[in-house]
Amino acid sequence: MADPSTSPPLTRASVAEARKLIEPFVHRTPVISSSSLSELASSPAPAIGEAGTGAEEKGKAKPKLRLWFKCENFQKVGAFKARGAFHAIERLKREPGWLEGGGRERGVVTHSSGNHAQALSLAARTNNIPAYIVMPSISAPPKIAATKGYGANVIFSGSTSVEREAVTAKVIEDTGARLVPPYDHPDIILGQGTLGLEFQEQVETLMAEKAEKGGEKPTKKKGLDAIIAPCGGGGMLSGVALSCEGTGIRVFGAEPSFQGADDAKRGFESGSRITSVKTLTIADGLRTPVGAIPWSVIYDRRLVSAFFSVSESQIKSAMRLAYERLKVVIEPSSAVPLAVALYDEAFRELVEREAGDEGWDVGIVFSGGNVGLDALGALFAEGKE
């Protein structure tokens, strides 16, 4: 990873620069809408979930919501992580001395068993750079196979963070490879933020086309009123927040509530970042506590307006709707922002209050689609829900 001190400032303009760098390598993923899901979101929320959680009662708020979905599940490697990884490599290539010092031969390293591992592997292979991926030896075999499939050198470690970091340090010592962390770095944040810029433009275009088709004259500038993005380590949420700075588009973070996975929400409300979380939420991409640099954007600069959290049942229910109505495959983490829009009474009251009769156009980030059919089968097999 390029030295953070050489990174561009964390601004909307830097996100636009990042976009230019990665444009040749990543997909401009489609944005879709659904009148049936927008209708559903505009009706009182059904009761979903466990008794005693507050979610067992039918909602009262009746906000007017038009939903738009940014499909990063169709991104390379099946998740937005490709953006940050390609940006990290492009920035490394531009770091003074990196190439001359044999950087390309020494390669890059990370510890991850998820989408970041595959994203970094692909970005490295595309640039003919060796990638070393440190993974717990207990990782699911398909994830190991997928990462190897992108040409990475997979190195196993124990599953605690101390064990993983020790093995990573050893790899760096042995190879001179540069560490590319999954979220806590400006270059990663700026790379992920590029999806936010695309999202804004795409919705404006789609709305203009729709207005034209309906015979409306182009009047005031239209576009998104808000974006809800999932928050794990916070790299993507903070990048999206940067992409919206100065536009008036509000940015909200979405988390699972299970076993304290809503660390960013709790930290945001108490005023101090929570640095440790232990949760087995089905939204496995969101088990990580939010990182320090993302936090500086999210909280210190207040570029995120609020956080909302949803239950496991609500996540599953939203996931089911994405499959059955939108016909797209998303992983559980991706269903969290949709669950907020459909079921979170606090969010829905906020929209009802602030948007009034005109309603809001809300962008929902589908962050990824990497879920095996076996895992899906286990989640939704008859009677299990």
Next chain:
Amino acid sequence: MADPSTSPPLTRASVAEARKLIEPFVHRTPVISSSSLSELASSPAPAIGEAGTGAEEKGKAKPKLRLWFKCENFQKVGAFKARGAFHAIERLKREPGWLEGGGRERGVVTHSSGNHAQALSLAARTNNIPAYIVMPSISAPPKIAATKGYGANVIFSGSTSVEREAVTAKVIEDTGARLVPPYDHPDIILGQGTLGLEFQEQVETLMAEKAEKGGEKPTKKKGLDAIIAPCGGGGMLSGVALSCEGTGIRVFGAEPSFQGADDAKRGFESGSRITSVKTLTIADGLRTPVGAIPWSVIYDRRLVSAFFSVSESQIKSAMRLAYERLKVVIEPSSAVPLAVALYDEAFRELVEREAGDEGWDVGIVFSGGNVGLDALGALFAEGKE
């Protein structure tokens, strides 16, 4: 349904006319490609399936295949059936005397428990016409709910075809509603065929864009070499075949082999249409024998080049790849053409022989995406496959 004697002739030009009629009502669904699936299709087929079926051995053919997918799973009501239903209604509206004779008040009727029922219900509701749908009382509750959700009057019958037809006749007697059959009518065939025209244009555009991006000069006209479409009643396959007449694009039919579901293949090879099939293939949209009018296009006019059939395991394997690689939700029937491209040795040898080193661009029709997550869970729950 408009009297077949008033229908336009079954030609490519009539498909283009149908397209103009339905364009305001249906989606121009996206076409996607996947380098990973094209690579897979261009490697020898893996052994998939039951011992003794011939599918347990690794394939030898190594055709060069570039796959393109027409995503009718994103169509209104989640399947291509919307095209035929909207076309049927538009044609009815233009039938001399229908409107004046109170046709709009009398409505339309069909017997179906699947995608056609929902498609006709939506097309009727859009036009403020009552729809009567005769369904076996044992139909799955979500299907009944979905059809009612589109505003149709659902009328229950026994589950044999004799019982269903008796109830349908009674509805016609009572209401004067016009019968709109699911596939055996020229207007339905022409409506479904519109997806073929779009597919051809979209692939040409995508190939031209790709060539331009890669710095190639536009040379010879490029486009699809072949289309593989699933065959149930044959309405869509025959429509797609019409859309390709005179273009040089070869059209192939794909069926499940389970319990004789490959009736069109057997009929095509023996020279006589098979009119009765009893199968419980997981590709439930393809359990129907091919209809007489589709057959006249498919066989008598030889607008379909050949049929191929695949096993249940091959269908499930193709379905898994669509989910895991393409991140799209398709129903089992939609996976049948992909299974042919990936696993059917006869098809693959044909391409290897005829396309040589240059290979073929093959269009795969994803016909629909209506599958419940419960059913999916049951299909793919761990250990079940």
